[in-house]
Amino acid sequence: MSIMRVIKARVLGFCAGVRRTVDLALDTAHEQTGRKRLFTMGPLIHNGRTLRELADLGFSVLDEEKLPETLVDSATVIRAHGVGPQTRRELLRRGTKIIDATCPKVRKSQLKAQELSKKGFAVFIAGEKNHGEVRGIRMFAPNSLVVENGEAAFEMAKTLFSINKTAKTAMIGQTTISTTEYKTICAAVRQFFPDLAVYDTICGATLARQEALAGLCTEVDALVIAGDPTSSNTRRLFAVAVERGKPAWIVSDASALPPELASFGIVGISAGTSTPDALIGEIELAISLLQC
Ligand code: SF4
Structure with missing residues (x-):
């Protein structure tokens, strides 16, 4: 029996835009903004754990198609995806304070x-x-x-x-x-x-994670992609590993590591742009404690 080696991808996890969005939402909750109700315009990011944490902090999710009649005494965080001008106008008309986290x-x-x-x-x-x-x-x-x-x-x-x-x-x-x-x-x-x-409007963040993972595939026996299966860029990372013939799993919680992982000597970790640092750290620790 020996200790498993774990190698993290050179680039992984939150991109700058998502990090800024989550930080702005957390600041909004902690500053309380003097408003009684907190909202995000749509689910803030594609990660169940972060969404649960935001719900625990008092955030509710607004649906663009079904905005409540009034949003008086509230603050609303606009996520990195942004919104159109009409939606912004409708939010202001209903009386909410807008915290704009649209990615630059x-x-x-x-x-x-x-x-x-x-x-x-x-x-x-x-x-x-x-x-x-x-x-x-x-x-x-x-x-x-x-x-x-x-x-x-x-x-x-x-x-x-x-x-x-x-x-x-x-x-x-x-x-x-x-x-x-x-x-x-x-x-x-x-x-x-x-x-x-x-116009060149493509963001390099997702590509950088895919390239780092492709490089990592040459050094490891299997891959764990930390993140939520609802995130399309997390699924794309999984596909990159599979295309290179590596056994791979998307893991959204450290307690859900596949038992088969214990049969590999070197395991790589990558994570999509919406995977929080804490989750990556917990999964890394859990893998390193496995014995192969
Ligand atoms: S454009 Fe999207 S992927 Fe790129 S930094 Fe902004 S939120 Fe992240």
């Missing part, structure tokens, strides 16, 4: 979409149409077209071309879209609009 990178995309729309561009947004960030950016460019993949981009560009062959077009990407997917989508639109103006 997302804010940049929102303002670019607004500027392009005002200049008369047909704005394409490459990303998931139901994702909070995309829904928010879209509200800054009311006639924008959301394209989820190359085929959809081709069809939408074709339709636009049939209506207006000389349309000025521009492309903005969801901050977490993959570079490959973004290029495919842009290429599809360029078949009709070769002058498409493409």
